[in-house]
Amino acid sequence: MRVVVTGGNGKAGRWVVLDLRERGHDVLSVDLRHDTWEWDDRCRIADLTDYGQAVEVLAGADAVVHLAAIPAPGIRPAADTFRINITSTFNVFAAAEANGVGRVVWASSETVLGLPFDAPPLYVPIDEAIEPRPESSYALSKLASETMAAQFARRTGTPHVGLRISNIMEPDDYQRFPTFWDDPHLRKWNLWGYVDCRDVAQACRLGLSAPVQGAEVCIVAAEDTVMTRDSVDLMAEVFPDVPLRRPLRGRETLLAIDHARQLLGYSPAHRWADEIAAR
Numbered sequence: 001m002r003v004v005v006t007g008g009n010g011k012a013g014r015w016v017v018l019d020l021r022e023r024g025h026d027v028l029s030v031d032l033r034h035d036t037w038e039w040d041d042r043c044r045i046a047d048l049t050d051y052g053q054a055v056e057v058l059a060g061a062d063a064v065v066h067l068a069a070i071p072a073p074g075i076r077p078a079a080d081t082f083r084i085n086i087t088s089t090f091n092v093f094a095a096a097e098a099n100g101v102g103r104v105v106w107a108s109s110e111t112v113l114g115l116p117f118d119a120p121p122l123y124v125p126i127d128e129a130i131e132p133r134p135e136s137s138y139a140l141s142k143l144a145s146e147t148m149a150a151q152f153a154r155r156t157g158t159p160h161v162g163l164r165i166s167n168i169m170e171p172d173d174y175q176r177f178p179t180f181w182d183d184p185h186l187r188k189w190n191l192w193g194y195v196d197c198r199d200v201a202q203a204c205r206l207g208l209s210a211p212v213q214g215a216e217v218c219i220v221a222a223e224d225t226v227m228t229r230d231s232v233d234l235m236a237e238v239f240p241d242v243p244l245r246r247p248l249r250g251r252e253t254l255l256a257i258d259h260a261r262q263l264l265g266y267s268p269a270h271r272w273a274d275e276i277a278a279r
Helices: 013-022 051-058 078-099 137-156 171-180 197-209 231-238 258-264 272-277
Strands: 002-006 026-031 043-045 063-066 103-107 160-165 215-220
Touching: 002 013, 002 051, 013 026, 013 197, 051 078, 063 078, 063 197, 078 103, 078 137, 103 137, 103 197, 137 160, 137 215, 160 197, 171 272, 197 215, 197 258, 215 258
Parallel strands: 002 026, 002 063, 026 043, 063 103, 103 160, 160 215
Antiparallel strands: none
């Protein structure tokens, strides 16, 4: 499969490109820069807020994994974040249509679920059915992009798989986890969630071939939390009035990944405890 990965130089993109290439796919990595990634003829610089450049880089592609974006709130002014994210995503979706690209996998965000949780969540574990509550222009850009994906999929028949990705961790990031454990309020902002970069790559790869029709969104997180305490204890201390929709097992994630498991066959392979133990 010929796959274009936008944002291929980013924190998730590097691992997605590597994962797909290791499995024999012809991958074109597209980004605004190439200062932190190996550069060769399989990479391209492009500004995806320019529709013409988006059409050019997607020419001949079988699929696109769209990860390019301002990656979090607070990096750029709010209006710039929304404009850049929504424009680049529209351009990629429209360029995919123009080029007859057969599958679109793209990065939505856990932030559409209501992050940061300064106000308590409506229930846990949170799933895709919860009412979206974007609290930043970044989150709003992702929610608006989910609406765009649904309409592109409806009109074109091309499957669009949106991944509501949790806080991405690379192997070196796990050394910070012990600093979270004494105060459960430090990471309440996303219900103590995280996901390994290699599991993000897995989810993107699975999204390229899963039997999807129309537009789907899936929460993508690790199986566990960043904490050493059981999830039910964390909720009792920090969010005691939030309903539990089912019994919680041990340190299981409070960002439900059931839909990703069922739709994509997603199965997280990386846990922080294994990484720390291996050091």
